[in-house]
Amino acid sequence: QVQVVESGGGSVQPGGSLRLSCAASGFTSKYYVIGWFRQAPGKEREGVSCFFSSDGTTYYPDSVKGRFITSRDSTKTTVYLQMNNLKPDDTAVYYCAAAEGTSYRGSYFSTAFYDYWGQGTQVTVSS
Numbered sequence: 001q002v003q004v005v006e007s008g009g010g011s012v013q014p015g016g017s018l019r020l021s022c023a024a025s026g027f028t029s030k031y032y033v034i035g036w037f038r039q040a041p042g043k044e045r046e047g048v049s050c051f052f053s054s055d056g057t058t059y060y061p062d063s064v065k066g067r068f069i070t071s072r073d074s075t076k077t078t079v080y081l082q083m084n085n086l087k088p089d090d091t092a093v094y095y096c097a098a099a100e101g102t103s104y105r106g107s108y109f110s111t112a113f114y115d116y117w118g119q120g121t122q123v124t125v126s127s
Contacts, residue, residue: 002026009121020081022096034079038092047109093120
């Protein structure tokens with residue numbers, strides 16, 4: 001059974017940085033996708049990063065492009081989300097999600113794409 005666990009949330013001032021970690025385990029395939037999502041109160045869950053293990057390709061929406069960077073520690077199947085120049089609008093609960101294999105449903109920024117979800121970690125950006 002695949003499990004994903006997020007960590008690294010917290011509070012930071014505008015312009016600051018945080019790094020989130022997603023520790024994934026239980027994959028039976030070397031091919032998997034890790035997505036990062038966030039959900040602010042009263043808003044829909046929004047994809048902010050997508051990482052493909054097959055070739056290391058990452059995708060970002062325009063709202064975070066140039067500020068968020070995804071990387072992987074392949075020895076531990078851990079994916080990191082480095083968040084720089086944080087803004088108050090980045091305040092949300094951040095979730096890590098995983099999909100395994102090479103056959104997926106829908107867009108990689110759709111929640112339906114992923115089968116496994118972490119419990120979420122709060123990120124608050126405020127002065």
